[in-house]
Amino acid sequence: xxxxxxxxxxxxxxxxxxxxxxxxxxxxxxxxxxxxxxxxxxxxxxxxxxxxxxxxxxxxxxxxxxxxxxxxxxxxxxxxxxxxxxxxxxxxxxxxxxxxxxxxxxxxxxxxxxxxxxxxxxxxxxxxxxxxxxxxxxxxxxxxxxxxxxxxxxxxxxxxxxxxxxxxxxxxxxxxxxxxxxxxxxxxxxxxxxxxxxxxxxxxxxxxx
Numbered sequence: 267x268x269x270x271x272x273x274x275x276x277x278x279x280x281x282x283x284x285x286x287x288x289x290x291x292x293x294x295x296x297x298x299x300x301x302x303x304x305x306x307x308x309x310x311x312x313x314x315x316x317x318x319x320x321x322x323x324x325x326x327x328x329x330x331x332x333x334x335x336x337x338x339x340x341x342x343x344x345x346x347x348x349x350x351x352x353x354x355x356x357x358x359x360x361x362x363x364x365x366x367x368x369x370x371x372x373x374x375x376x377x378x379x380x381x382x383x384x385x386x387x388x389x390x391x392x393x394x395x396x397x398x399x400x401x402x403x404x405x406x407x408x409x410x411x412x413x414x415x416x417x418x419x420x421x422x423x424x425x426x427x428x429x430x431x432x433x434x435x436x437x438x439x440x441x442x443x444x445x446x447x448x449x450x451x452x453x454x455x456x457x458x459x460x461x462x463x464x465x466x467x468x469x470x471x472x473x474x475x
């Protein structure tokens with residue numbers, strides 16, 4: 267690592283675990299950073315054999331080929347990524363978005379290899395990757411957040427008239443979207459309450475275990 271400032275540690279070799287426009291943007295940004303500050307950071311493009319002549323590979327300072335794997339997409343194969351990262355002799359990893367950008371296990375793999383994962387920590391991914399947990403974290407912090415109705419199962423039980431409207435039971439582990447089930451009975455609610463949260467259509471309530 268190159269020490270450009272006592273408070274900042276700059277990587278010497280950044281492995282780019284992405285492709286296309288995302289990779290090109292990062293490579294160009296590093297090039298500008300080097301030109302302005304003289305850091306001398308090297309970018310290494312991880313790519314498949316079919317991408318060996320792609321723009322992001324040609325613009326990178328170095329490149330490592332990802333081998334074809336039985337898993338299908340080499341960018342998602344942790345074992346192959348580990349091999350390529352070791353071969354690249356990188357000390358930092360940039361993932362951008364997509365592929366393994368939100369993969370907690372890959373971030374942990376980078377930590378195990380002693381590489382700087384340029385992105386959120388595994389712990390932050392676990393918390394902020396869950397919309398409900400992220401909201402609860404915001405409530406406990408000093409950040410401004412959009413108010414919502416606090417957990418109130420008694421309110422649900424006493425709102426029998428409103429309960430007749432369609433209510434939704436939604437999973438909390440889902441990422442960009444939530445799987446939804448409809449229910450109109452408390453018996454059904456009790457059956458699934460162990461792993462589902464209630465979001466009701468027609469009233470501003472929230473049920474949680």
